[in-house]
Amino acid sequence: MPSNSRTFKVTHSAVNAKFSTITPHFKAGETASKTPKDCPKLLTMNCWSCDSPIKRSAIFCQSSYCKTIQPIDPTKSYFDVLTGSKKIQNYAQMQSTWLNKAYDTLKNPLSRAKYILKLKSKDIKEEDKATDNDFLFLIMDLHEQIESSSGDDKSIVQVKNIIKDLISEKTANLSLLFAQNNVNEFYNKTIELQYLYRLMNSI
Amino acid sequence: MLALSQTSKANYHPKVHDHYEKPRNVGLMDKNDPNVGTGLVGAPACGDVMRLQIKVDDNGTIIDAKFKTFGCGSAIASSSYASELIKGLGIDEAKNIKNTAIAKELCLPPVKLHCSMLAEDAIKSAIEDYKRKKLLAL
Numbered sequence: 001m002p003s004n005s006r007t008f009k010v011t012h013s014a015v016n017a018k019f020s021t022i023t024p025h026f027k028a029g030e031t032a033s034k035t036p037k038d039c040p041k042l043l044t045m046n047c048w049s050c051d052s053p054i055k056r057s058a059i060f061c062q063s064s065y066c067k068t069i070q071p072i073d074p075t076k077s078y079f080d081v082l083t084g085s086k087k088i089q090n091y092a093q094m095q096s097t098w099l100n101k102a103y104d105t106l107k108n109p110l111s112r113a114k115y116i117l118k119l120k121s122k123d124i125k126e127e128d129k130a131t132d133n134d135f136l137f138l139i140m141d142l143h144e145q146i147e148s149s150s151g152d153d154k155s156i157v158q159v160k161n162i163i164k165d166l167i168s169e170k171t172a173n174l175s176l177l178f179a180q181n182n183v184n185e186f187y188n189k190t191i192e193l194q195y196l197y198r199l200m201n202s203i
Numbered sequence: 204m205l206a207l208s209q210t211s212k213a214n215y216h217p218k219v220h221d222h223y224e225k226p227r228n229v230g231l232m233d234k235n236d237p238n239v240g241t242g243l244v245g246a247p248a249c250g251d252v253m254r255l256q257i258k259v260d261d262n263g264t265i266i267d268a269k270f271k272t273f274g275c276g277s278a279i280a281s282s283s284y285a286s287e288l289i290k291g292l293g294i295d296e297a298k299n300i301k302n303t304a305i306a307k308e309l310c311l312p313p314v315k316l317h318c319s320m321l322a323e324d325a326i327k328s329a330i331e332d333y334k335r336k337k338l339l340a341l
Contacts, residue, residue: 126317128247129324136243140252143273191247198250202273 045073059095109171110197113190120183124191139195146203160203167196215276216310222280227287230269232256237340240333242325246317251278255286255325257297259333265289265297270325277315281305281322294330 044053048071052063057076061068105111117123142159149155170193177186215223234241234256242255251274258267268286272279284305289297302319305311311319 124248126246126248127320129244133243136245136252139245140243140254140271140273143252144271194247194250195245195252196250198273 045070109167109174110190110193113174113186113193116178117183117187117190120186122183122187124187124194128191135192135195139199142199143202146199156203160200163196163199163203167193167200170196215280218309219276219280219311222283222309223276226270226279226283228267228269228283228290229271231271232258232267232269237336238333240329240331240336242328242330242332244321244324244328246274246278246321248317249274251275251318251321253278253282253321253325255282255322255329257289257294257326257329257333259294263294265292265294274321275315275318277309277311277318278321280309281311281318282325284308285322285326289326294333297326298330300326 043056045056046052047054047061047063047066047068049068050061050063050066052061052066054062054070056073058070061070105115114124142163145159146156149159170189173189174186174193177189231254232239232241236258238258238260240257240259242257243252244255245252251272253270253272253274255270256268257265260266268290270282270286272282285300288300288305300323302316302323305319305322306316309319
């Protein structure tokens with residue numbers, strides 16, 4: 001595994017990439033002479049990513065530097081997971097909630113950008129100001145166009161397309177700025193994206 | 204203007220609700236008029252935008268104010284109240300209006316204080332725009 005995948009790098013395709021590289025890949029169960037309970041090998045597997053031995057039931061690699069998500073053990077039934085102890089059920093619930101939250105956060109460009117800012121300790125705060133005036137004029141103008149075109153489908157579609165294009169443009173800018181690690185500009189563009197999403201939601 | 208849903212209605216103070224339902228001084232002035240100052244501000248965290256305009260006479264008194272806000276009930280109420288508050292004031296008096304005065308009048312909860320700050324910034328920004336124009340005209 002290349003070293004950069006050890007840390008959780010957030011990119012636009014991070015979620016897909018992370019999940020699509022997971023292929024079932026069990027290396028356990030060679031010895032037929034022993035019963036499963038006697039054989040410690042059956043209770044362990046090797047991490048698909050770093051090859052460290054880990055528990056078969058592990059959801060993430062237990063190696064402290066790898067921590068990569070693991071495939072699902074095909075020998076496990078739903079009952080194994082969900083009728084186990086209360087503790088196991090709770091943890092299963094927490095894992096799935098956490099992963100769902102991660103997925104939802106990263107799939108949307110705005111929440112992804114805000115999350116990246118949080119990781120960089122540069123969250124957008126309530127009392128933050130700024131944004132350049134020309135951009136605010138544009139936003140105000142688009143809001144007013146939406147308001148005045150109520151009922152007129154044609155002009156709504158036009159405004160919607162303008163906003164969509166701007167969102168794509170800002171999202172592309174963010175990818176580039178992320179690659180350049182330009183946190184300050186990333187912050188500014190995220191704010192612009194926030195205004196645009198707000199506009200989109202008002203239609 | 205969109206009606207607030209029942210649930211969010213219940214969360215607003217009656218004074219906020221009153222300004223939201225019957226906003227004072229909504230409108231647009233000609234921003235190229237030399238006697239008009241335009242303040243345009245936004246809240247980066249939520250994407251609200253607020254425009255406040257003042258018309259100033261030769262004695263430096265604000266004789267009219269108009270606003271337009273795309274935002275939550277508290278942001279609309281804050282700008283509506285601010286537009287009422289500044290009418291008749293001299294620009295130097297208006298400049299000193301603090302967001303706490305707006306928040307107090309509307310009984311804004313702590314999570315909505317930033318809406319009153321936005322209104323304070325809008326007043327200051329409109330006054331600055333007016334002054335800048337006057338300087339340029341000299």
